[in-house]
Amino acid sequence: MPIHEKSLIRPENLVTHEHLEIDGVDVSGHWSTFITSRAITDYNEQMQEEIAALPGGEFIHRCWQCGSCTNACTINAVNPDFNPRYWIYLIRMGFESELLRDKDIIWQCVSCNKCTYACPRDVSPEGVMKATAHWLELKGYTEKKPSTAFDEVFSEQVFATGKIEEGRVLRQFFARTGQSLSQGWLVELIRSLASRLPVGLLVKLGLASVIRPRTRGWRGASLAIDEYVRECEAAARKALRLDVQGAE
Amino acid sequence: MSDKHKQVAYYPGCALEGTGHAYNRSTKEVGKALGLDLVELKNWNCCGAMEVKNIDPKLQTYLSARNLSIADAMGFDTVMAPCNGCYHNLKKAEYDLAKDPPSREVTDRLSRKAGHATYEAGKVTTIHALDWIKESVGEQGLKARVKNSLKGLKVANYYGCMYTRPRHIFPEKDKGPGSESTSKPHFMDDLLAAAGAENVEYPLKTACCGGAHTLSDSDTSTKLVLNLLTTAEACGADVIATECPTCHTGLEMHQVRAEKVFGRKTSVKILYFTQLLGMALGLSARRVGVQENFSDSTGLLRARGLG
Ligand code: SF4
Ligand code: SF4
Numbered sequence: 394m395p396i397h398e399k400s401l402i403r404p405e406n407l408v409t410h411e412h413l414e415i416d417g418v419d420v421s422g423h424w425s426t427f428i429t430s431r432a433i434t435d436y437n438e439q440m441q442e443e444i445a446a447l448p449g450g451e452f453i454h455r456c457w458q459c460g461s462c463t464n465a466c467t468i469n470a471v472n473p474d475f476n477p478r479y480w481i482y483l484i485r486m487g488f489e490s491e492l493l494r495d496k497d498i499i500w501q502c503v504s505c506n507k508c509t510y511a512c513p514r515d516v517s518p519e520g521v522m523k524a525t526a527h528w529l530e531l532k533g534y535t536e537k538k539p540s541t542a543f544d545e546v547f548s549e550q551v552f553a554t555g556k557i558e559e560g561r562v563l564r565q566f567f568a569r570t571g572q573s574l575s576q577g578w579l580v581e582l583i584r585s586l587a588s589r590l591p592v593g594l595l596v597k598l599g600l601a602s603v604i605r606p607r608t609r610g611w612r613g614a615s616l617a618i619d620e621y622v623r624e625c626e627a628a629a630r631k632a633l634r635l636d637v638q639g640a641e
Numbered sequence: 642m643s644d645k646h647k648q649v650a651y652y653p654g655c656a657l658e659g660t661g662h663a664y665n666r667s668t669k670e671v672g673k674a675l676g677l678d679l680v681e682l683k684n685w686n687c688c689g690a691m692e693v694k695n696i697d698p699k700l701q702t703y704l705s706a707r708n709l710s711i712a713d714a715m716g717f718d719t720v721m722a723p724c725n726g727c728y729h730n731l732k733k734a735e736y737d738l739a740k741d742p743p744s745r746e747v748t749d750r751l752s753r754k755a756g757h758a759t760y761e762a763g764k765v766t767t768i769h770a771l772d773w774i775k776e777s778v779g780e781q782g783l784k785a786r787v788k789n790s791l792k793g794l795k796v797a798n799y800y801g802c803m804y805t806r807p808r809h810i811f812p813e814k815d816k817g818p819g820s821e822s823t824s825k826p827h828f829m830d831d832l833l834a835a836a837g838a839e840n841v842e843y844p845l846k847t848a849c850c851g852g853a854h855t856l857s858d859s860d861t862s863t864k865l866v867l868n869l870l871t872t873a874e875a876c877g878a879d880v881i882a883t884e885c886p887t888c889h890t891g892l893e894m895h896q897v898r899a900e901k902v903f904g905r906k907t908s909v910k911i912l913y914f915t916q917l918l919g920m921a922l923g924l925s926a927r928r929v930g931v932q933e934n935f936s937d938s939t940g941l942l943r944a945r946g947l948g
Contacts, residue, residue: 618703
């Protein structure tokens with residue numbers, strides 16, 4: 394049975410005896426703490442395959458657990474529970490219940506690609522983090538995270554017009570995630586800028602947020618992209634056997 | 642100094658038409674002052690920034706391929722992109738189209754359906770605004786044109802993530818002396834030093850500003866930015882020089898947010914490297930769009946005899 398590192402030494406898996414004698418020798422104190430023995434039976438054997446089927450997850454099988462990704466990771470430095478190497482390990486083992494304990498932080502990868510730079514095996518851990526975050530959402534283990542909402546708002550605009558307008562992205566993102574636009578720091582920021590910007594530029598930016606900037610002749614691209622996106626979604630659902638479950 | 646990049650196709654990208662407007666303005670002004678010619682790509686589209694790849698990476702390749710094919714049709718073999726995100730995506734597309742047949746297939750198919758020419762790998766090379774100036778004017782050429790030296794200005798050069806990572810999409814980097822380095826980039830340091838600035842030893846040159854989650858995970862982004870700001874101050878910098886609209890806006894936004902939400906005030910100023918170069922070339926602060934920055938650096942610039 395493989396050793397599941399962190400999970401073995403969690404407080405709930407440790408037993409400490411007040412007094413303990415083994416073969417007539419008193420081993421109380423440090424020597425009286427033990428890891429409970431257990432058998433793991435809930436492996437999800439499909440997990441690696443499913444995550445590998447999502448964009449970014451393709452190369453997860455190459456990982457040899459050197460830990461360079463976690464060592465380099467930006468988010469690990471501010472939150473030690475954010476651990477790409479460990480999650481890749483759990484996924485490859487199929488240890489789903491352990492992975493689900495961290496389901497609400499995996500999406501926080503900032504795509505800085507320090508892991509990808511450091512990885513000696515071209516796993517693209519950044520891609521695996523994105524694929525895993527999507528897998529969690531698609532499987533219904535987590536609600537749609539704000540970063541996914543942002544990706545969608547942004548991409549929908551690109552697909553529709555070929556360009557984005559940042560003010561519109563901001564407004565739609567706040568609306569979709571149910572946040573107020575009048576957050577103190579944002580108001581302060583806009584007020585301080587508006588007081589210094591030349592009027593001409595203010596008008597230009599204002600107009601861009603009303604009249605959507607667009608790429609001329611984009612309609613053909615827009616249709617082609619929409620069709621492709623639908624195909625990708627269907628392929629992901631199929632790889633995760635979601636339609637089968639839905640039909641049951 | 643060479644004529645190689647004297648005239649290039651210019652891909653500003655969406656951010657330079659919005660929050661990164663000062664970068665757009667200062668890049669064009671610096672080009673003019675240096676006698677370089679920028680021809681904007683006709684009818685370009687968004688490169689997908691950091692978001693479209695999360696819907697599907699091959700779609701991002703297609704978006705960039707469309708832009709590369711426009712450059713090709715306009716008769717250019719070089720595209721200059723000042724935004725790190727655009728630069729990264731165009732480089733990534735160059736790489737994928739040459740090395741990854743499935744990406745190639747999707748791009749060809751989408752181009753056909755969309756009704757425009759597909760892009761043939763290898764015909765166009767993308768360069769960053771830093772390569773553009775470094776390779777066409779060089780440090781000596783720049784030095785000769787400096788009218789208002791940045792002398793006395795202490796600068797932390799901040800390159801961000803996408804300019805150097807992942808390294809395999811930048812075949813021209815890490816080639817030894819003279820080339821750019823992905824582990825310790827120096828092109829911005831070189832140019833600003835030639836303009837007279839005093840570059841501080843800044844260990845976070847390629848650290849992440851959390852730009853991907855500026856709005857979706859603001860607390861994390863603020864923490865990362867605060868680290869960049871306080872470290873720059875600890876290194877003695879007056880200014881952080883940036884080369885990316887996402888980094889630049891992130892630093893400015895989260896500087897305000899760190900003060901409002903976490904009560905941590907920092908006073909280091911944030912300017913695009915092109916704004917600094919422009920002022921060194923004798924352009925006014927207004928010409929290079931200093932008033933368009935959130936971070937108000939007029940006091941500092943005046944004190945240093947700039948702007
Ligand atoms: S891309 Fe994500 S996983 Fe990789 S180092 Fe950056 S934050 Fe960590
Ligand atoms: S750096 Fe690469 S090989 Fe090493 S643990 Fe991370 S993903 Fe695996």
